[in-house]
Amino acid sequence: MMASKEKHTLKSRKAARIETEITVPPDKSISHRAVLLASLSNGACTITNFLEGEDCQSTAKAMRQLGIFIESPEPGTLVVVGNSGRFTKAFGDIDCGNSGTTMRLMAGILSAQGFRSRMIGDDSLSKRPMQRVIDPLREMGAELSAEGTKSCPPLCIEGDRELHGITYRLPVASAQVKSAVLLAGLFAKGTTTVIENVRSRDHTERMFEFFLIKTKREEIWENPNSPKNRRLLEVRTTIEGGQIPESRDFAVPGDISSAAFWLVASAAQPGSRLLVKDVGLNPTRTGIIDVLIRMGARIREVIETSLHGEPIGNIDIKGTTLQATTICGAEIPNVIDEIPVIAVAAALANGTTIIRDAAELRVKETDRIAAVASNLRAMGVTVEEFPDGMAITGGSPLKGAKLPCHGDHRIAMAFAVAGLFAEGETIIEDTACVNTSYPGFAEALRHIQKGGHIKGSTPVLSGFKTPTP
Numbered sequence: 055m056m057a058s059k060e061k062h063t064l065k066s067r068k069a070a071r072i073e074t075e076i077t078v079p080p081d082k083s084i085s086h087r088a089v090l091l092a093s094l095s096n097g098a099c100t101i102t103n104f105l106e107g108e109d110c111q112s113t114a115k116a117m118r119q120l121g122i123f124i125e126s127p128e129p130g131t132l133v134v135v136g137n138s139g140r141f142t143k144a145f146g147d148i149d150c151g152n153s154g155t156t157m158r159l160m161a162g163i164l165s166a167q168g169f170r171s172r173m174i175g176d177d178s179l180s181k182r183p184m185q186r187v188i189d190p191l192r193e194m195g196a197e198l199s200a201e202g203t204k205s206c207p208p209l210c211i212e213g214d215r216e217l218h219g220i221t222y223r224l225p226v227a228s229a230q231v232k233s234a235v236l237l238a239g240l241f242a243k244g245t246t247t248v249i250e251n252v253r254s255r256d257h258t259e260r261m262f263e264f265f266l267i268k269t270k271r272e273e274i275w276e277n278p279n280s281p282k283n284r285r286l287l288e289v290r291t292t293i294e295g296g297q298i299p300e301s302r303d304f305a306v307p308g309d310i311s312s313a314a315f316w317l318v319a320s321a322a323q324p325g326s327r328l329l330v331k332d333v334g335l336n337p338t339r340t341g342i343i344d345v346l347i348r349m350g351a352r353i354r355e356v357i358e359t360s361l362h363g364e365p366i367g368n369i370d371i372k373g374t375t376l377q378a379t380t381i382c383g384a385e386i387p388n389v390i391d392e393i394p395v396i397a398v399a400a401a402l403a404n405g406t407t408i409i410r411d412a413a414e415l416r417v418k419e420t421d422r423i424a425a426v427a428s429n430l431r432a433m434g435v436t437v438e439e440f441p442d443g444m445a446i447t448g449g450s451p452l453k454g455a456k457l458p459c460h461g462d463h464r465i466a467m468a469f470a471v472a473g474l475f476a477e478g479e480t481i482i483e484d485t486a487c488v489n490t491s492y493p494g495f496a497e498a499l500r501h502i503q504k505g506g507h508i509k510g511s512t513p514v515l516s517g518f519k520t521p522t523p
């Protein structure tokens with residue numbers, strides 16, 4: 055009994071200076087999409103460096119339930135045999151676990167399968183709004199409804215309606231909604247266009263292109279010829295229905311959202327130095343780097359190559375005493391998953407950091423604004439909460455505390471990082487949820503806690519280059 059309790063608790067205390075190089079787990083968003091596109095394709099695809107976390111396993115399990123052959127010859131590798139967009143009715147409900155990405159993206163696919171499907175989720179997913187995918191899919195002709203209150207799961211999809219293409223302007227910046235509409239668009243008659251006023255992560259679009267789906271992407275700018283004054287007005291993504299992805303092998307890069315925990319841990323510690331290797335550097339995901347640079351960290355980001363349509367490279371970061379910043383507007387979707395750990399950086403920075411336009415955080419795996427605010431307060435930080443963000447006054451010493459994570463992996467990991475800077479011990483309770491995105495986080499935490507130096511071994515930092523100023 056004791057052992058299993060121990061297993062689901064994260065403990066951290068003040069850490070030494072970090073001086074190491076690390077790799078991080080495969081990207082969660084990209085792993086989901088790789089299984090989906092491979093399943094939709096016309097043949098066998100080998101996916102390497104697939105995230106074995108629970109969220110992506112939910113997507114793979116759902117595809118198997120729908121008749122797709124998937125085997126894993128070794129950990130992190132999946133061989134998926136696509137069936138050209140055809141699936142068979144699942145036996146029983148499709149359990150999406152904790153994964154909003156699984157449920158929302160699959161809603162697009164299941165809307166056009168000719169059979170009825172019912173998707174369910176765990177307690178947290180059962181509280182997440184599905185109206186945002188129901189609305190556009192209904193507009194395309196699909197019949198679907200949420201059984202829970204306030205349009206929450208279970209989500210029932212009749213699947214037997216003919217879909218037609220639409221032009222849909224996203225009311226909220228959401229890559230999940232955009233992807234659900236584009237995936238449904240593959241099965242729709244005619245043209246489907248999704249318009250975003252604020253750019254969200256574009257992994258689906260890149261993967262469509264990589265799997266040879268003809269995709270048109272346009273950016274509309276105000277003052278397009280003035281690099282200083284130009285402003286992105288909208289991004290339009292268009293596909294024609296009836297396309298079948300061409301089977302391809304795919305390798306997943308490291309997840310910058312998982313790297314974010316160690317980027318903050320290093321950025322906020324003067325004298326720390328960290329090299330994160332082989333991480334995805336898609337510009338719709340690298341906002342964390344811009345934020346930490348504004349806060350004073352010295353960072354060099356080197357794109358080494360483009361791997362299957364996704365930029366990949368290394369991040370080299372040097373810590374300092376951080377300064378407060380403001381994060382709002384179009385930057386928010388780019389850092390949406392990193393805000394809990396950015397809030398920890400804010401608590402360690404001099405001055406008051408303002409986070410606004412981030413109401414979406416209230417409908418993530420938990421209400422992340424409320425969770426961050428109450429955990430930071432428990433550690434002695436002054437936080438003012440707004441409906442769409444918070445003001446965090448940093449710079450005073452953090453004190454260790456026993457904290458809940460509300461079943462939210464990113465809250466658990468963000469506060470384990472906070473514990474690296476606190477007086478006394480920080481204990482995060484019920485942290486089994488960390489496995490949804492970062493299997494091995496506890497070991498990485500122990501490694502970082504020691505500054506990355508494994509007892510008796512040579513520090514791995516030799517040959518580390520100086521960042522260009």
Ligand code: S3P
Nearest residue numbers: 083155227228229230231390391
């Ligand atoms: C994701 C998109 C984001 C993000 C989530 C993963 C994706 O959600 O928060 O963790 O893989 O498309 P929204 O699209 O709802 O903003």
